[in-house]
Amino acid sequence: MKNHQVLLAEDDFDFGSILKxxxxxxxxxxxxxxxxxxxRDAFAKAYSDGNLFDICVLDVMMPKMDGFTLAEKVIEIDPEVPFIFLTARKMKEDRIQGLKLGADDYIVKPFEADILVLRLNNILKRSQRDRQIVTVANNKSTSVYAIGNYHFDAQNHTLTLGETVQSLTEKEALLIHFFYENKNQxxxxxxxLTKIWGNDDFFSGRSMxxxxSRLRKYFKDDPAISIASTRGVGLTFKLLPA
Known part of the structure; x- marks a missing residue:
């Protein structure tokens, strides 16, 4: 079995050497x-050569380019790659920024190396499960759905309204598909969280x-569509009949 490819960005020589x-x-x-x-250069070169990284581990505080900026550059190249932030700071603002970027986890230093290994394996398992779900969805006879005034292409990860096409990440497409299959419930x-993220921990909840919020923005131009929250209970993807 092929080993998973990890991009580790860490400026502390001793710590980076131990982690590697x-x-x-x-x-x-x-x-x-x-x-x-x-x-950034290593990720871009690997992507262009077809040697994709399976996951990225990014230190937040680095010279030349910080971890958050690096994550933005990485997402521009491959929006589906999972990534973890490492940081010595416990600031709430850092956690929020990481979540907004779509981080899969956020680990505060110091930590035991085996914790990182466990979290990497868990994220990679979820990522593999997500790909399997997409494959099953793509093999169904219907992969394009009319959702109100929108057309959702589950196979190509797009949401179209008129001439406007919104590209979706794999997780966004999975979430829309799950909502649509359970609309008005x-x-x-x-x-x-269990279905899409693989667990229902605090970090996954904030990520969700x-x-x-992204999906609400994507569907904002059709008043027949809404995502209603019942505090402390759940969500309803509401779709009024045409």
Whole structure:
């Protein structure tokens, strides 16, 4: 079985060296970059060569380019790649910024290396499960759905209204598909999280809130569509009949 490819961006030499060795012991192939610009270039080159990284581990505080900016550059190249932030700061603002960027996890230093390995494996399992769900959805006879005035292409990850085409990430497409399949039904938060994120922990819950905000913006031009929240209970994807 092929090892998972990890991009590690960490400017602390001693800490980065330890992480690289520990991950390699646990059967990850690691490309270690010492600053944000080096990591961006490594990711871009690998992508252009067709050697995709499976996951990125990004330190927040780095020279030349910080981890948040690096994540934005990485997402521009490959919006589906999962990533984790490492930081020595416990500031709420950092966690919020990471969530807005779509981070899959956020680990505060110091931490045990085996914690990172466990979280990487969990994220990669969820990522693999998501790809399997998309494959099943794409193999169905219908992959394009009329949702109000929109056309949702589950296979190509697009949402179209008139001449406007909104490209979707894989997770956005999964969430829309799940909502549409259960339209006008109250969905419990934990059920959505388990189905799409693979778990219902605090971090995934905050990430889901960011994705819900995005979907509300995507569907804002059709008053027949809304995503209603029942505080502390769940969400309802409301679609009025034409």
């Amino acid at each position: 060795q520990y991950l390699e012991i646990h059967n990850f192939d690691v490309t270690w970059c010492k600053d944000g610009e080096e990591a 109250m969905l419990r938060r934990e059920d959505i 809130d960011v994705f819900i």
